[in-house]
Amino acid sequence: MGTVLHFMGDDETAVQHYHQALSLARDAGDKTSMMNAYQALGCATQKQDKEDAKTSFEYSLAIARELDDQAMIATNCYQLGLLFQEHGDYSTAKKFYVDSLSASKTIDDQKRVGTTYHQLGIIYHAQGDYRTAQRLYDQSLVISNRLDDASGIAAALGQLGSIAQEQGDYTRARKLYGASLGINKKLGNQEHTAALNQNLGNLAFLQGDYESAQSLYEESLAIKEKIGDSSDLASTYHQLGTLAYDSGDYTTARSHYERALAISQGTGDPTNTASAFHELAMLAQDQGNYEEAQARYEQALSIFEELGDQTGMATSSVLSPRTQGMISWHDPVMNRPWLSMKDWRTTSGQPSPTII
Numbered sequence: 001m002g003t004v005l006h007f008m009g010d011d012e013t014a015v016q017h018y019h020q021a022l023s024l025a026r027d028a029g030d031k032t033s034m035m036n037a038y039q040a041l042g043c044a045t046q047k048q049d050k051e052d053a054k055t056s057f058e059y060s061l062a063i064a065r066e067l068d069d070q071a072m073i074a075t076n077c078y079q080l081g082l083l084f085q086e087h088g089d090y091s092t093a094k095k096f097y098v099d100s101l102s103a104s105k106t107i108d109d110q111k112r113v114g115t116t117y118h119q120l121g122i123i124y125h126a127q128g129d130y131r132t133a134q135r136l137y138d139q140s141l142v143i144s145n146r147l148d149d150a151s152g153i154a155a156a157l158g159q160l161g162s163i164a165q166e167q168g169d170y171t172r173a174r175k176l177y178g179a180s181l182g183i184n185k186k187l188g189n190q191e192h193t194a195a196l197n198q199n200l201g202n203l204a205f206l207q208g209d210y211e212s213a214q215s216l217y218e219e220s221l222a223i224k225e226k227i228g229d230s231s232d233l234a235s236t237y238h239q240l241g242t243l244a245y246d247s248g249d250y251t252t253a254r255s256h257y258e259r260a261l262a263i264s265q266g267t268g269d270p271t272n273t274a275s276a277f278h279e280l281a282m283l284a285q286d287q288g289n290y291e292e293a294q295a296r297y298e299q300a301l302s303i304f305e306e307l308g309d310q311t312g313m314a315t316s317s318v319l320s321p322r323t324q325g326m327i328s329w330h331d332p333v334m335n336r337p338w339l340s341m342k343d344w345r346t347t348s349g350q351p352s353p354t355i356i
Contacts, residue, residue, distance in 0.1 A: 014044045035063040035072055042079060054083050074103035074112055081119060088270040088307045090123045097123075114143030114152055121159060126271065128311040130163050137163070154183035158196060170203055177203070191232075194223035198236055205243060213243055234263040234272045241279060254283055274303035274312060 018041045025033035038060035046053040057076045064072035077100035085093035097120050104112040121136030137159045144152030161176030181196040201216030221236045223229075241256030261276035263269075281296030304312035 015041060018044060031063050031067060032069075035060050035067065035069065038063070039072065039076060039079075042076075046079075046083070050083055050086075054080065057083070070103045070107045071109070074100045074107070074109060077103065078112065078116060078119075081116075085119065085123060087268065088303075090127060090308055094120065094123060110143055110147060111149065111152075114140045114147070114149070117143070118152070118155060118159070125159065125163065127308055130166065134160065134163050150183055150187060151189070154180045154187070154189075154192065157183070158192070158199070162199065165199070165203060165206075170207060174200070174203055190223050190227050191229055194220045194227075194229065194236075195232065197223070198239060201239060205239070205246075210243060210247060214240075217243065230263065230267065234260040234267070234269060234276070237263065238272065238276060238279065245279070245283060250283060250287060254280070257283065270303050270307060271309070274300045274307070274309070277303070278312070 018037050022034060022037035022041070025031075025037055038056045042053045042056035042060065045056065057079045061073065061076035061080070063069075064076060077096045081093045081096035081100060083093075084090075084096065097116050101113060101116045101120075104116060117136045118140040121133045121140065124130075124136065125133035137156050141153065141156035141160070143149075144156060157176050158180035161173045161180060164170075164176060165173035177196050177199050181193065181200070184192040184196065197216045198220040201213045201220065204210075204216060205213035217236055217239050221233070221240070224233050224236060237256045237260040241253045241260060244250075244256060245253035257276055257279050261273065261280065264272035264276055277296045277300035281293045281300060284290075284296060285293035301313060
């Protein structure tokens with residue numbers, strides 16, 4: 001009953017059923033049922049209370065290790081990896097993903113192996129290690145093709161497109177994004193369709209086609225608002241801000257950046273929070289407000305350091321008035337990769353996290 005309610009979106013009632021099941025299992029000394037109940041509780045509470053979800057997954061994992069249940073070890077480690085990744089703790093997330101990968105290989109769960117390669121790729125991608133990220137995405141793509149997993153294929157193609165974009169190969173990036181977009185439209189995946197429209201908008205922006213970029217960003221924003229994807233609205237407002245910035249409309253740019261910052265802080269998204277601080281710092285610097293610029297750069301740098309984001313750290317340090325005088329430089333490629341900060345992958349019954 002709890003699982004059905006969870007899939008129907010009634011997590012509050014589902015949690016009540018899971019707690020009842022847990023109580024019965026505990027009274028009966030049924031560790032397997034306790035393990036399953038804790039895992040289900042983690043999934044049901046992941047959106048509303050991440051700390052409760054983390055605790056539930058940890059309890060389930062402890063029992064799974066006691067029972068040597070490799071499938072549940074893989075599942076719980078993966079879920080914990082997602083939680084730590086979402087909060088920017090990439091080091092801990094990596095450890096859980098590696099444990100999940102090991103257990104998945106033990107039981108030959110190829111879908112989980114492919115998904116975990118993909119998540120590890122996103123982390124290395126976020127940290128600027130494109131070579132490792134590309135290798136992991138390629139491994140995920142090979143497995144997804146072998147399994148004829150359309151969503152996995154689309155996810156890997158989209159991430160590979162993001163790497164191609166960051167390496168300046170815009171033709172290849174557009175081709176990969178287009179392939180991914182076609183698959184996601186067939187699957188009816190509006191969330192990923194919105195993200196791909198945004199990345200195609202990024203390409204148009206980088207090539208100076210602001211009219212196309214504006215259209216694609218607004219299309220992405222409309223889809224996100226329609227489906228209630230508040231977690232990723234920040235990235236689109238950020239891109240609209242950058243478009244206004246480069247067009248010389250500083251008032252609109254500031255409005256969009258501040259909206260992006262408020263959403264990012266509200267959703268606990270450290271990557272987009274740092275990027276919004278960074279853009280507001282550059283805007284303040286260009287307008288001659290050096291005290292605000294310095295404060296914003298230091299806020300961005302502090303977060304980038306916590307994330308281990310070498311590119312973000314370098315850019316914020318170089319542009320900071322404290323380290324480089326009062327230079328004024330705007331790098332649109334700093335909007336790295338909004339799509340890849342987001343988890344493309346969803347395993348059945350498991351909510352996808354906000355990373356990009």
